[in-house]
Amino acid sequence: MNERLLTTPDGRNVLHMQRRLTHPPAKVWRALTEPEHLARWFPTEVRIEGDRVRFGFGPDGTVIAHDPPHLFAFTWGEDQLRWKLSPDTTGGTLLDFTHTFADRHGAASFASGWHTCFTALVRLLDGARPPAPGDTAALHEHYVAILGLSSGAVRGDTVRLERQLTRPAPEVWQALHGDQxxxxxxxxxxxxxxxxxxxxxxxxxxxxxxxxxxGAGTVRWELAEGTGHGARLVVTHTGDPAALPAWRAHVEDLAAALAALARPGA
Structure with a gap:
């Protein structure tokens, strides 16, 4: 696995994921482009009608690259998805995938979602049953760490942290004892x-x-709809830029506790 999060000159974000598959490009290509195969691993229903791509949810997309069995790319609303297939020396395929999008703090949700999709894709190629649901919260937190999404920022005298969480806002509010x-x-x-x-x-x-x-400023906690199934948390502290490390540790402890709640039996 090889995951990176890059930024384009115009400020958009590019998630790059790479997988080595044991099947030849022609077989992988069919799994990427034929609706009956896409239904086994893609996150929603897909219908490809000429250069138009219709999804089970969200806006339609447009095919922007189609070079069998090497390159397939299309838009999904404002996002862009791109698959590049290269044969390797063993007869298998190197799959390079990129997802271009605006919401940087949603990158871990996207990465964990595609990770799960690629696991299902491998099972499809192998002729095996779909995988059982895994610990998606732990996977999300794994990608937060490796993509560097927990740093926060200081601008002037203001600390700001934005964090995608793994539980919905009502559960986060309850964990914070907000009703008190x-x-x-x-x-x-x-x-x-x-x-x-x-x-x-x-x-x-x-x-x-x-x-x-x-002190001389304020602390503001905000919960809003996030990417995936959890809430988006924004913590802003004015008047004390030195507080960034304390807030970073505090928010990460909260995120870890919420991810633990999402596990079966927690």
Whole structure:
């Protein structure tokens, strides 16, 4: 496996994934382009009608490259998907896949989703049964780490962290004890990072937002719809740029705890 996240000159993001397959390019090509095979591994129904691609959900796409059995690419809304097949010396195929998109913080969701799809693709090529569902939350967190999506940023006196989570907003709010938040009192403990002053709550929108005072600035937690099945978390702390490491550790601890909740038996 070989996964990288790159940035284009115009600010879009390119997820690159590579797989070595034991089957020849012609067989892999059929699995990539024929609807009856796509139905076994692609994340939704696909119908290819000339240069138009219709999906089971989301906007239509357009075929932008079709060179059998070497290159196949099409758009899916604003995104672009590209498969390049190269024969290797063993009679198999080197598959190079790229997904170009705008939402950088959704990259781990995309990567874990395609990882699961490629596992199903291999099973299809091998003539085996589809794989059993795996620990998708752990896979997501694996890709957050290897794609470098947990760093956060400082601009002026403001710390900002954006993080895709593996659980929906109501469950995240519950894990944060958000229902215990009261304006004018300190926030529930899960909203406070170690070593960072937490003043009184000044605004609450249940399930969506909590803002509190913090020294000379404020801390704001926001939950919104994310990529995949989880919420998107944005934490913004004004007035203390040195707080970035504390917030990074705190958000990663929260993400790990939520991923553990997603596992069977947790």
């Amino acid at each position: 938040a009261t304006i004018g009192t300190p926030p529930p403990a899960p909203f406070a990072a170690s070593g960072v002053e937490a003043g009184p709550v000044i605004r609450v929108e249940p399930g969506k937002l909590l803002e509190c005072a913090a």
